[in-house]
Amino acid sequence: MFRKFLPRSSIALTASAILLSAVACSSEANREAKARIFSPEEPKPVVLAASRPIDAAALGANPELGHRVLTMGAAEALQRLGPHRLTGEASFEWRMADRRQALKETREVALQSAERFLVRNENDRDRGHEFLQIGDKSFLRIKHLPWRQRAREQAALVASRDENYGLLSSAVSMLKDRVLLALDGQEIVAGRAAQRYLLSLSDKPMVARRAEALPPPIYPEGAPSPDTRLRLDALRLSTPQSVEGRVWIDVETGVPLKSELWATLSVLSEGVDAVLHLKVAHALSDIGQQLGIEAPADFLPAEDRPNAIAAALARFGMAPSREEAAPKQAPSGGDEADAR
Numbered sequence: 001m002f003r004k005f006l007p008r009s010s011i012a013l014t015a016s017a018i019l020l021s022a023v024a025c026s027s028e029a030n031r032e033a034k035a036r037i038f039s040p041e042e043p044k045p046v047v048l049a050a051s052r053p054i055d056a057a058a059l060g061a062n063p064e065l066g067h068r069v070l071t072m073g074a075a076e077a078l079q080r081l082g083p084h085r086l087t088g089e090a091s092f093e094w095r096m097a098d099r100r101q102a103l104k105e106t107r108e109v110a111l112q113s114a115e116r117f118l119v120r121n122e123n124d125r126d127r128g129h130e131f132l133q134i135g136d137k138s139f140l141r142i143k144h145l146p147w148r149q150r151a152r153e154q155a156a157l158v159a160s161r162d163e164n165y166g167l168l169s170s171a172v173s174m175l176k177d178r179v180l181l182a183l184d185g186q187e188i189v190a191g192r193a194a195q196r197y198l199l200s201l202s203d204k205p206m207v208a209r210r211a212e213a214l215p216p217p218i219y220p221e222g223a224p225s226p227d228t229r230l231r232l233d234a235l236r237l238s239t240p241q242s243v244e245g246r247v248w249i250d251v252e253t254g255v256p257l258k259s260e261l262w263a264t265l266s267v268l269s270e271g272v273d274a275v276l277h278l279k280v281a282h283a284l285s286d287i288g289q290q291l292g293i294e295a296p297a298d299f300l301p302a303e304d305r306p307n308a309i310a311a312a313l314a315r316f317g318m319a320p321s322r323e324e325a326a327p328k329q330a331p332s333g334g335d336e337a338d339a340r
Helices: 008-037 045-051 063-070 074-081 154-165 167-174 226-236 305-315 333-339
Strands: 084-096 099-113 116-123 128-134 137-142 148-150 179-189 192-201 239-250 256-269 272-285
Touching: 045 074, 063 167, 063 179, 074 084, 074 099, 074 154, 084 167, 084 226, 099 154, 116 154, 128 154, 137 154, 154 167, 167 256, 167 272, 179 239, 192 256, 226 256, 226 272
Parallel strands: none
Antiparallel strands: 084 099, 084 272, 099 116, 116 128, 128 137, 137 148, 179 192, 192 239, 239 256, 256 272
């Protein structure tokens, strides 16, 4: 209704102003969108964790920091320390009434980079395995068997690498985080200055333990086997009785360079008191060196599971015919056009 009172020049100016305002808003939105798209990628959590300095002399006064250092994983240690090699051993002795089970294993984890590492694990029962990853190629060998390339197990190998590296972390977890650190001076370990701590049993966990809200597990025949029940009791019902040992923490990076730990846990299982003796030790070496991690000269090619299934079907005379096994081809564009 006001248009008849405005000159045409004013109407044009008003339309131009509205158009320019819309273009400016659109340009601002585009700039913000481009800034989000082309902004630097957020650092990975392990990189952020490794960027935070650690006061190696404050672990005794700060239990949470002490727990973080004792449970440091392979990825963060690699970020902080650079290439290095971990060698370690763990021994377990389980006694329950007249039953006794013992196992000793050795581990080696060589970390050149996040995509280049080697792991060896052997025990005193002449069993073991080793695997390595080089870029996007993975190789695995069971003891006494040849190397075989793996095509789809990179994530599993990384998880196994972290498990083998985490000797000290596993011991702390078995002890329900009840480990006390007492500063015991400085020492040179692997050519580096290190803070030495004495280990003992604490009255409470180093950090608050969260209750796991998980559904109850389902077992065959409604209950776990006797051996499985013993293992579950060792995890759920064990009570740390004693801890002693030492750990050496790198002053510059906060990485545990060496550890020696002896512990005893008791488990009241089925009315019988069982005892678990645990010994764990590890040491780092070849820090900052080239570790010579190379692909094996001879190895078997990767085998996909579908091929293994097809071989099993063929063995029992159940292999599909050539017509059934042949992949079905999608109709061409011309056929679709004709059908339309």
